[in-house]
Amino acid sequence: MKVVFIGAGNMAEAVVSGIVANGVVPNGNVCVTDISEERLNHFQKSYAVETSIDNAAAVANADVVVLSVKPQIFPAVWPDIEGALKPDALVVSIMAGIPSSKITGGKAIRVVRVMPNTPSLVGEGASGIAPGELATDADLKIAEKILAAVGTTVIVKEEEIDAVTALSGSGPAYVFYLLESMIEAAGQMELDAGISRELALATVIGAAKLMQETGEEAGELRNKVTSKGGTTAAAIETMQERGVKESIVAAMWAAQARSRELANG
Template sequence: MNITFIGAGNMAEAIVAGIIGNEVVTAEEVCVTDISEARLEHFEFGYGIRTSMNNAEAVANADVVVLSVKPQIFPAVWPEIESALKPEALVISIMAGIPSATIAHGQPIRVVRVMPNTPALIGRGAAGIAAGELATEFDLEIACTLLGAVGTAVVVTEEEIDAVTALSGSGPAYVFYLLESMLEAADQMGLKPGISRNLALATVIGAAELMLESGEGAAELRAKVTSKGGTTHAAISTLEERGVKDSVVAALLAAQARSKELANG
């Protein structure tokens, strides 16, 4: 299975590293294109793959083409790529905000949209995968295999991609924001930065893994550690009084709305 990545950014590198490292494909089957010679040299020497600065030539024999460019670049690069595609080629897009119908624009092109997130860079990503109108179950399996090499991959409908964008696509930023707040409080309480960083990171990772392994819900786990009149109760009560949960829900709904706006141009 020959795979060509259009764009040599961080997410493309994460997927390339994952699929080669997990032996989903061989290095000889992967090609990456970009306008940056430095990035192409990085891929060539770091992963032993083929590189090119000519998109049309790179996709001519590709079974799978992964669009990993920024959305605003798509209109400029797509015409030459589309004209060079094999009729049976699968197009996988990790571009945010561009519907599969826009990519296919009435042509018989099989498109699968993917919304990944940045923890894919360390093999702990979360990706939503949605089939375009002509994509098959086998196409979804291919996309799940590729993204599964760098984390968790789940199949959703394209109508749900905006919600996935708000939840997991933008999700790492919410966690970083929480950590930023926790560390600021730790500084005000007099903890040394190195100590507070280690404790905060271990707490977030441990809490997530506890929820994963226990199978219990977030509210149930929170209740178990929130004894009435205790320190945790004082903290949670303050968060509730200040409407933090409502703010988080509103934030995700705003992200979903913005994703829809981008998709609609």
Template sequence: MTVAVLGVGVMGEALLAGILQGGRPVAEVLAAEKRPERAAELTERYGVEVVGNAEAVKRADTVLFVVKPYDMGPLLDEVAASARPGQLFVSLAAGITTSFVEARLPGGVAVVRVMPNTPALIGEGMAAVSPGSNAGEEHLREAEDLLRSTGRVTRVPEKHQDAVTAVSGSGPAYVFYVVEAMIEAGVHLGLTRATATELVVQTLAGSAALLRDTGEHPTVLRERVTSPGGTTAAALRRLDDGGVRAAFLGALEAARDRSRALSSGEPV
């Protein structure tokens, strides 16, 4: 079963590396890249054969589209003649529906939609998968097996993919935004930037591990840190006064709405 990765940018390369590290023979993996210098780099780094988009689709059993939403239409037009019934196409383009892909490819192909996130770059990603009209259990399992090489995978109905985009697809940016704010606050309080950064990053990493490994509800863990009348209670009261919870809700609604707009073809 040959796998082709079309779009070997940051996320595409992470998937390529994960697939190979997961044990897929290099002879069964293709990469598609038009720039000669990038093609040579990929071959040197991973040993994979690099070909054009149409040839990759012609030769592969499973094709991963790892491109920006606005590139999907032209890419599908380019490779449609090379596609054939029985192939699996996995789309990682935000906002692009399975029906959009199916309408531009021959009948009989299976399509799975995926929303990944950037922690996939270090094997800690979170991806949600949804089947198209022709995708069965075996297609979902194949997509999941490929994606597990870069982190965790869950299944959701496609109608929830815009919410997934808002929560986990864009989620790392919210976390980095909060980290930036905490570091700046630490500097404002008199810490060096290096010390503030070390404190915040390790606090974030430790808190995330505690949340994941204990399985405790975040409210329970928060309450354990919050002594009545203490420093944490004072800080959380100020966050509540600033409407932080409501701001997060509004932010995720905006991200969901933008994902919907992308799927409807609204310009970027």
């Protein structure tokens, strides 16, 4: 299987490094394209993959074409690529906000859409994978295999991609916001900045692992650490009074709505 990445950016690098390191696709079967020679040199040196500055030439013998350019670049690069695709090539798009129907333009092109997130850069990503109209189960398996090299994957319907964007796509920023707030408060309490960072990070990672490994619901685990009249109760009551949960729910609805707006152009 020959896999060509269009756009040698951060996301492409995360996925290429994952698939090469895990042997999902041998480096000789991976090609990346970009307009920057510097990026291409970096990919050659770091991952020993093929590189090209010519998108059309690169996709001409590709079995899988991964669209990893910024969404605003898509209209400029797609006509050349589309004209050079092999008839049976699979297109995997990681571009946010571009529906598969905009990629195919009604033509018989098999597209799988993926919404990854930035923890993919450290192999701890979460990707929602959705079939376009003509994508087969085998196509979904190929996309899953590629994205599983950088983290967790789930299959969803394309109409659910905007909710996935609101949850795991934008989600790392919500967790960073929480970490930022916790570290800021610890600073106000005059705790050393390095210690605050270490404890805050270990707390978020530890809480996530506890939930994952016990299989318990978030609410149950929260109740378990919230004894009546205790310190955690004082904190949670303050959050409830100030509508923290309602704010997070409203934030996710706003993210989903924005994702829909972007998809509709």
